[in-house]
Each structure stands twice: as structure tokens, then as C-alpha cells.
Amino acid sequence: MRWEELTGNQFSKATQEAEGVCLLPLSVIERHGHHLPLGTDMYIGRELCDRAAALESAVVFPDFIFTQILEARHLPGTIGIEPELIIKLLENTCREIARNGLKKIVIVNAHGGNNSLIQYFTQIQLASPRDYVVYVADYSLGESTEPAPWETSVDGHAGEVETSAIMAIRPDLVHTDMLPTDGEGMPLERLKVLRDLGTGLGIWWYADHPTHYRGDGIPATAEKGEYFFTARAKTLANAVRAIKDDQEAARLQDEFFGKINSFDK
Numbered sequence: 001m002r003w004e005e006l007t008g009n010q011f012s013k014a015t016q017e018a019e020g021v022c023l024l025p026l027s028v029i030e031r032h033g034h035h036l037p038l039g040t041d042m043y044i045g046r047e048l049c050d051r052a053a054a055l056e057s058a059v060v061f062p063d064f065i066f067t068q069i070l071e072a073r074h075l076p077g078t079i080g081i082e083p084e085l086i087i088k089l090l091e092n093t094c095r096e097i098a099r100n101g102l103k104k105i106v107i108v109n110a111h112g113g114n115n116s117l118i119q120y121f122t123q124i125q126l127a128s129p130r131d132y133v134v135y136v137a138d139y140s141l142g143e144s145t146e147p148a149p150w151e152t153s154v155d156g157h158a159g160e161v162e163t164s165a166i167m168a169i170r171p172d173l174v175h176t177d178m179l180p181t182d183g184e185g186m187p188l189e190r191l192k193v194l195r196d197l198g199t200g201l202g203i204w205w206y207a208d209h210p211t212h213y214r215g216d217g218i219p220a221t222a223e224k225g226e227y228f229f230t231a232r233a234k235t236l237a238n239a240v241r242a243i244k245d246d247q248e249a250a251r252l253q254d255e256f257f258g259k260i261n262s263f264d265k
């Protein structure tokens, strides 16, 4: 059930049917090589949530595109929101979702540049008491019974996986004639010495992939994209089922907040 498609009258019944679970797809607007749309992650996150909700009922929040992408601000079309505002907006959005009766909020992230942000966001859930729980679903865990079809070993941005995914759902937006054949998607390794020693820094993605292309989209097919969505949606639906059954996370949160101002209890 997509939040924006429900009428106001239908909403409370939908929250019951979803057993209080809201899927919150996080994505971003950024360059995806020469051949994929700026909204690639948005389309992928939305499709995953819709397919998972069809398997295991949940309310799907509208696309949340205002996330972490400062590393693409040198490229046209990027929407790079201020760091503090992202956290505030996400926190405020979760509060509003919960106020509407959906107390189990499941972040479904479709943009790799959000991984650290989400990890931090889950940690700051303990900053103040709340009547809802934020879960993060790693839908990449688990595989379908069929072997994975991927042919490339370097991937991660507009490569075989994302190109296949968009081919499966929006083939009209894939410009295969623009796919580079000169290895543009391979990392430039301009900070290899530091990276090999485990040293991290903010400019690393720009150092490796200044055109925001990592991988090779040439072997992509719509069939592979279909595999991707089927396998990942199934994993996500299984997580939603487990989250519906979970009573322990909220109980522990309440117990924790009950103790923070009275250590002797």
C-alpha cells in the first residue's frame, strides 16, 4: 500500500492491515554514469518496497530523496542537502510516520552513500524516549534459490546490477548507446596507498569514481534486473514478517529509557 495512494478514510485501516509497519525507502538524486537516470536509486528503492509490500503487507512511504550525496555536487543534477538538515528531516519524518500510527519504521536504503548515515541514525534513536522503533533492513542478505546471474566483479554504481534493475522496470530510461567501452567504470585508485592501509577519508569516492560510474553496465539485461528485484523483495518481505512479530525491540527501548534517569532502579 503506497501512503500517497490511500485516502484519508482508508489510512487507519491500512495501518492495521500493515500491523504498524511502514517501509521508508531512502534514495538520492545523483548522476549514474552516462546511461542511467539521476533518479536510479529512487526507482529501485520504490520498486523493492512495492514488491516486498505485495508479499507482506506494509505501508510504503513516498520516496525520501533528501539524503547524503555531497560527493556528487560537482556533477549536474545532484541534490546535496546539508548534513544537519538530513538528520533533522529524517528524524522529523519518522516522528510523523509514528504519529500516524505506524510504530515500526523500516528504512530500506537504495543509495550506498547513505550507509554510514543510517548507521549513525539508528544509534541516535537512543537520544530521547520515543514510542516507535526504527529498523534497518539489509535486503542484500540472503539469495534466491537460483544462482546469481552477475558476470562482473567490480560493481556498485550504474554498473551491471543497477543497469539491469532499471532495464527491468524503466527500460525507456536506459541509454545503452551511451555505455562507455573504455573502462571508465574501473576505480582510478588515486588514493590507493592510503586506502590499502585502511585509511578512510571523505574524498575517496571522488578519487576513484569522479564520473559516478563504478562497474560495467554492458552485460546488464532486464532478466538480471528481474532476478535482482525478485530475490531482494523476498528477503525484505521476510524481514517485514519478523519485524511484525517483534515485540522485544520496543520493550527493551522502553526499559532502557526508564533507566537512564534513575540508575538505582
Ligand SMILES: [Zn+2]
Pocket (backbone or CB within 6 Å): 032, 040, 041, 110, 111, 112, 157, 158, 162
Ligand atoms: Zn545508485
